[in-house]
Amino acid sequence: MIYLDQSATSLHKPPEVVEAVRRGLSGEYGNPTRGAHTPALRALQEVALVRRAVSKYFDVSPLEVAFTFNATIALNMAIKGALTPQDRVLTTPYAHNSMLRPLYELQDMGMRLDIMPLDKHGCCPIELFVQYLHADTTAIALNPMSNVTGDIAPLDDIIRLCHQRDLLLILDLSQWAGTRAMPSVAQWPRTLIAFTGHKSLYGPQGTGGLINRGNVPLRPMISGGSGIHSFERQHPSTFPEVCEAGTVNLPGIMGLRAGMEWLMTTGQDKVQQHLSTLRERFISGMRTIPGVRLYGSQMADAGPVVSLNIGDLPAAVISDALNERYNIATRAGAHCAPLMHQALGTVEQGTVRFSFSFHNDDNEIDTAIEAIRTLSFQ
Numbered sequence: 001m002i003y004l005d006q007s008a009t010s011l012h013k014p015p016e017v018v019e020a021v022r023r024g025l026s027g028e029y030g031n032p033t034r035g036a037h038t039p040a041l042r043a044l045q046e047v048a049l050v051r052r053a054v055s056k057y058f059d060v061s062p063l064e065v066a067f068t069f070n071a072t073i074a075l076n077m078a079i080k081g082a083l084t085p086q087d088r089v090l091t092t093p094y095a096h097n098s099m100l101r102p103l104y105e106l107q108d109m110g111m112r113l114d115i116m117p118l119d120k121h122g123c124c125p126i127e128l129f130v131q132y133l134h135a136d137t138t139a140i141a142l143n144p145m146s147n148v149t150g151d152i153a154p155l156d157d158i159i160r161l162c163h164q165r166d167l168l169l170i171l172d173l174s175q176w177a178g179t180r181a182m183p184s185v186a187q188w189p190r191t192l193i194a195f196t197g198h199k200s201l202y203g204p205q206g207t208g209g210l211i212n213r214g215n216v217p218l219r220p221m222i223s224g225g226s227g228i229h230s231f232e233r234q235h236p237s238t239f240p241e242v243c244e245a246g247t248v249n250l251p252g253i254m255g256l257r258a259g260m261e262w263l264m265t266t267g268q269d270k271v272q273q274h275l276s277t278l279r280e281r282f283i284s285g286m287r288t289i290p291g292v293r294l295y296g297s298q299m300a301d302a303g304p305v306v307s308l309n310i311g312d313l314p315a316a317v318i319s320d321a322l323n324e325r326y327n328i329a330t331r332a333g334a335h336c337a338p339l340m341h342q343a344l345g346t347v348e349q350g351t352v353r354f355s356f357s358f359h360n361d362d363n364e365i366d367t368a369i370e371a372i373r374t375l376s377f378q
């Protein structure tokens, strides 16, 4: 199988990840925040090591890292925990439903939500952010890498803008993390960063987290056992406990640490270089096929994601043919990004999405190009 659906989840995990999960299940680890016996303390120590690995990768303090079971939960915790109906929030068509739907829930309670348009290249330049900010805007909620086209928002400029205007930044790094370096954190404003473990950080499903820069106050979204303040009626509002009700996924986050350490050892720049070579090769091949329509800016330095269609064929027909006839895995449809499809005019047709991992090579890209070429003639 040629797996070109990394944006959904990474299929091939480094062997170190599999070994770390196995170790987590090997009978050595107790519950990290329940008990003071040796297996429990060993587990607690392991959680601290994972927190440190995450903080090293994102260049933040371990005290700013909370574990969640995926990016969706982290985004819900950030949006529903930090915002109120009194806020005014700006977002872009890149937003995934994991960000949009919690925003809509707050909008239904009175919060104002502004959605800026894309420019004619399918991008969101900083000028548009400035144009669509209002005097009473309090936050920007941003997915800086479209999971449909791979196009990226100017994150450094947006960070600067939030800093200057004292805006809260809620970031969805589900697609960004692991595919390119983090922007320099020196100028970070108050920021809540959601990330997922199972995509390009090469960790297991059921892992992810929320990073809280600037000690943004959060209301708990889920309450329950925290291992501390057991006689209080309310869940602690201190971070990270406010996000970590119940037992963490210890074998999962041990695997996440192994994935992130593999990434840091391999080198984030090397990974990014490989991904952009694959993307360029794929786009160049697609440009030689009549009838193929590519979406987005097609810029070389975008993320490792490409969306296309062949003529008026429904995207699902192409994706199914790739799977059944060529053993190539892609994803068809809306990719949980409805505003992007409204902007691209693909609400009915959807798009066929190809997304690349460090484990793909030139031969696989060439095979996919020839498969699309053959399908385009049928």
Ligand SMILES: Cc1ncc(COP(=O)(O)O)c(C=O)c1O
Binding pocket: 007, 008, 069, 070, 071, 072, 073, 096, 098, 099, 143, 147, 172, 174, 175, 195, 196, 197, 208, 336
């Ligand atoms: C941009 C974006 N945000 C959020 C998510 C949701 O991630 P998770 O599966 O970790 O909840 C995804 C993945 O599907 C995504 O692509």
